[in-house]
């Protein structure tokens with residue numbers, strides 16, 4: 001699969017053309033080989049209203065779920081059944097279709113209307129909760145806001161991470177089909193919309209000693225809920241029957257090919273002698289001591305390129321193997337990952353590898369900063385994605401102020417990618433075929449987003465935002481939010497959603513590129529009702545918080 005299959009897939013050899021599993025909904029009915037219709041009110045799990053005070057009774061009737069026109073139709077109706085005022089359907093693939101990791105996508109058209117709550121999501125095959133990936137959730141009364149959430153940890157220590165993505169003013173998610181997806185990697189999950197990534201969570205984002213639950217089998221769910229704590233009840237404006245249509249669900253394997261990862265240490269402050277050697281030790285070489293020597297560049301910096309497969313890899317720098325100085329960090333230190341063993345805690349550097357080469361900037365022993373602190377305090381790996389509208393497969397690089405120049409990997413459709421460890425706020429610039437971009441007047445310099453921030457969509461070479469063709473759904477650079485971008489609807493020079501005077505101002509936004517991604521994480525308390533104990537009522541409350549928001 002690809003990091004951006006539709007718009008910017010990696011080399012063809014890494015892109016399986018066929019999903020490992022798919023339901024195209026072309027058959028005469030709902031495939032019982034793939035799906036089970038979960039029926040009732042949730043009472044079978046001791047959670048009437050499915051833990052959220054939902055108002056629907058799920059049925060196995062063709063009144064509520066059927067296949068026609070090459071699509072799955074899930075239909076919510078105003079019809080009394082089993083004490084509930086509405087009927088609808090909920091499909092799950094537990095015991096039938098499940099797996100670990102992959103690119104999972106569904107092309108869905110969702111309904112709007114107060115009280116409607118369509119969802120495409122995943123739960124653990126072993127039946128234990130937490131452990132949930134909400135690929136798509138939209139609340140019918142707020143049809144322009146797409147929610148992306150993961151729930152992990154172990155009760156009562158639920159740990160939820162989420163964000164949302166707003167469609168431009170005047171447009172919402174219900175107006176057409178969109179492809180909602182995740183790239184579920186070892187150690188990280190990336191949410192995509194129409195093939196473009198817009199949010200990411202990483203194993204390292206989880207608080208120390210909380211469980212990351214996403215290295216095991218999970219199954220799929222598709223449902224259209226009515227009412228409940230989060231969406232509220234339907235009202236007179238809600239139109240029934242309400243319909244959610246699914247054109248397909250596809251599950252692709254991820255690429256497993258190793259990519260080059262460049263490690264760098266600044267040893268200028270270590271007072272090394274000519275015979276000293278800096279070594280790289282990690283999970284990838286068995287922490288072997290002196291078997292991976294690094295290369296000295298003659299001015300105090302040592303580097304080493306190691307090809308690593310996708311996943312989270314932990315490492316430390318040492319001088320002369322374990323017999324000399326070694327990185328020493330403590331749990332919670334920035335840029336580290338804590339591994340809790342039996343009576344012992346390991347605190348290591350880490351790097352998350354997917355299908356893009358990674359360049360790690362030089363750091364000092366025991367630190368994520370350069371020696372002397374010349375690099376600002378926040379250093380994190382950021383994936384740069386740049387689109388050139390006409391140069392396909394040329395050479396490209398990204399130059400980051402104070403850090404260096406890094407080659408970018410050419411993907412399909414003129415999109416180039418590189419993952420580089422960078423300081424937040426650093427200025428950067430793209431070069432294609434040796435020619436640096438010149439941004440139009442009024443753009444301002446490009447700057448690296450904060451740690452945890454995520455740059456949605458590829459940036460266009462020599463454009464402030466968007467490409468000239470970004471409003472064309474058939475274009476490789478198609479951006480579903482092109483109405484925000486210069487040349488695609490927004491007047492040039494108008495700042496984005498973080499500026500109160502802007503037309504698209506959004507008070508919660510942390511991004512000024514028009515995408516209005518909040519990019520924040522929330523840690524929800526366990527004792528939701530502040531009763532002093534964590535109990536079933538807390539579970540019911542937190543199950544009602546399937547979005548990204550904590551309950552107030």
Ligand SMILES: [Ca+2]
Nearest residue numbers: 024070247248
């Ligand atoms: Ca279909």
